Amino acid sequence: MSQIESVIVVGASAAGVSCVRELRQEGFLGSITLVDKDQHGAYERPPLSKQILMQADTTHHDIALISDEELTALNIEAHYGDGVCELDPTRRRITLESGKALTADVILLATGGEARRLPIEGADLPQVLVLRHYEDALNLRQRLTADTRVAVIGGGFIGAETTASLSKSGAAVQWLDAAALPMAHLLPTELCEKIVANHCAQGVALTPHCRLDKFIEQPDGSVSILFEDTTSIEVDVIVMGVGMAPSTPYLSEAVSAELLNPATGGIQVNDNQVTKFSGIYAAGDVAAVTQADGSTLRHEHWQSAQHQGERAAAAILNKEPPAAPVDWFWSDQGDLHIEMAGKILPTKEHLVVRLEGDWPVYFSVVDNRVVGAVSVNNPNAVRAAMRMIKNNVNVEPSQLANPELPLRKLMRG
Ligand SMILES: Cc1cc2nc3c(=O)[nH]c(=O)nc-3n(C[C@H](O)[C@H](O)[C@H](O)COP(=O)(O)OP(=O)(O)OC[C@H]3O[C@@H](n4cnc5c(N)ncnc54)[C@H](O)[C@@H]3O)c2cc1C
Incomplete structure (x- = not known):
């Protein structure tokens, strides 16, 4: 051109x-x-x-x-x-x-x-919300009073963040996930268990293995969520956090x-x-x-x-493209600041756990190279991992796991 x-x-x-x-x-x-x-x-x-x-x-x-x-x-x-x-x-x-x-x-x-909506009966009721645009968030916020009963559907990051934020705002939150454990498709299982336990300790009620049937609006404006096993719960608002x-x-x-x-x-x-x-x-x-x-x-x-x-x-502009950064993501869930870098591999043999502070840091390591990391309330650990990934640093898993050895020393290989 x-x-x-x-x-x-x-x-x-x-x-x-x-x-x-x-x-x-x-x-x-x-x-x-x-x-x-x-x-x-x-x-x-x-x-x-x-x-x-x-x-x-x-x-x-x-x-x-x-x-x-x-x-x-x-x-x-x-x-x-x-x-x-x-x-x-x-x-x-x-x-x-x-x-x-x-x-x-x-x-x-x-x-x-x-935002996606699950294709189930009642998904188009005005009490069923999603979160993608400012008006969506405003609509949800305006429905919140001290005792609002909210069901958050979805065990991904948006579902987890919404659950934590609403619970912190005083809402009574029921967290519904089709899977056995929220975020387990994204993070190491033990870490998910700890994060989810933290949310539940703040008052969130989790229903795993949840099979939704339909939503029915009640005369008082609340909504009944019916499950396939014929049980039901009543809420004021439903938030679908089921992807985009x-x-x-x-x-x-x-x-x-x-x-x-x-x-x-x-x-x-x-x-x-x-x-x-x-x-x-x-x-x-x-x-x-x-x-x-x-x-x-x-x-x-x-x-x-x-x-x-x-x-x-x-x-x-036909110029040299900027170098690709190490993939990085964060998620704030109430008091928890989660950061992830690179690839978190699902395989246990590649997982190295570093017990540092209140929250363990998890590294994915392949052939003595860090390929991914995730931390909670410890962004420096992920920053160090990003340097290791970027520079392809050779590191012994046992050293990574040793909290006595500062990560900044290991960054140099
Ligand atoms: C609730 C929420 C929380 C998130 N939290 C995190 C987080 O903690 N960490 C993280 O890394 N990522 C997070 N994300 C993801 C991150 O926000 C997105 O990856 C990022 O916004 C994508 O940017 P984008 O520019 O590609 O598209 P978008 O942010 O989706 O923006 C697309 C824009 O295009 C406009 N548009 C769409 N169609 C048209 C049209 N036909 N004509 C004109 N305009 C149009 C839309 O109005 C919108 O402004 C979050 C996303 C959401 C929704």
Whole structure:
């Protein structure tokens, strides 16, 4: 493509905002338009299951991702509260719900995802909420009084965070998970047991192996949750934390067939965020990225979205892509600050436990190389592990497990 003079970024969140910042940082002088369907514009999503639920006076202004002042300083035209309803990838044109059409030399699709709802009877009742946007969190917060009975469905991080935040806010929380143990698909089992025990000690009532049948609205506005074994519970609010799906309703059937990765539902891109259409890029939770081994991966966390936005900017400007960081994720669950880096392997023989402080640190180690780590209320341990992963440091598992040996010493190999 000849000289690029205009860029449209669809989605003003972690991926989209990091892309527009990076474009300016790298000296791009052309026009940038940042479009988002959300009237509240660019805000951080992680606080939606944390501060926004726990602090009654926190608003979207407190969690803004980019301020109006910065947008002005960077000469970025923000167009909020108007969603894209159609993309013509060959003409690089978007049509907005307002009827307005915009074209550009480059379009970045950073439209993230929408929260899933379980396909069961009653899932569309107004008392059944999800958490993806600011308005979702606000809706939930406004329903909370001292004794609100809430059922949180889902044993992933969003379910765990929501459970902990609501419980801390004084709600009576029932945590319903289809699995035997929440988060066991994400973290070492012993650690999950300890985290879940912590939440239960704060008053959360966990129901594992939960088989939902349907939700029935009662005349007093409460909802009965019926289980397959014919038992039931009554609650005031239900929150479904059962994952998200990439948001691409603006792609026609024909364009979807060209752009989407069928296995993940995301927009297929190469490792420079480039789709098969010239000038069309995708980044963040919506992007299904081809990996070095040919497989496709769609990440759903903040650091990855942010990095992919920067990568897209580099590719748009035909510059060297930024180095890939060690994968990193955090989850705040009440008083617990969990951090993870790299890959936590499910296999026990690769697990090294370091008993340090109140919470053990877990490392995944393969052939004397740390490949992953997870800690609770101990971010320094994960930072040290990230250095070891990045530098491919050779380390004896017995040394890692020894809390007498400072991790910073082991970082040097
Ligand atoms: C409640 C919650 C808590 C989280 N907590 C953590 C955490 O603790 N740690 C962590 O690492 N990650 C966390 N995440 C995940 C993290 O927030 C996401 O990975 C990240 O926000 C993805 O960024 P993104 O830019 O790809 O997409 P998104 O953040 O999903 O943003 C997509 C944007 O596109 C806009 N959009 C969508 N469709 C259209 C359209 N048709 N037209 C115009 N605009 C459109 C949306 O309004 C939205 O602003 C959390 C997510 C949620 C929902």
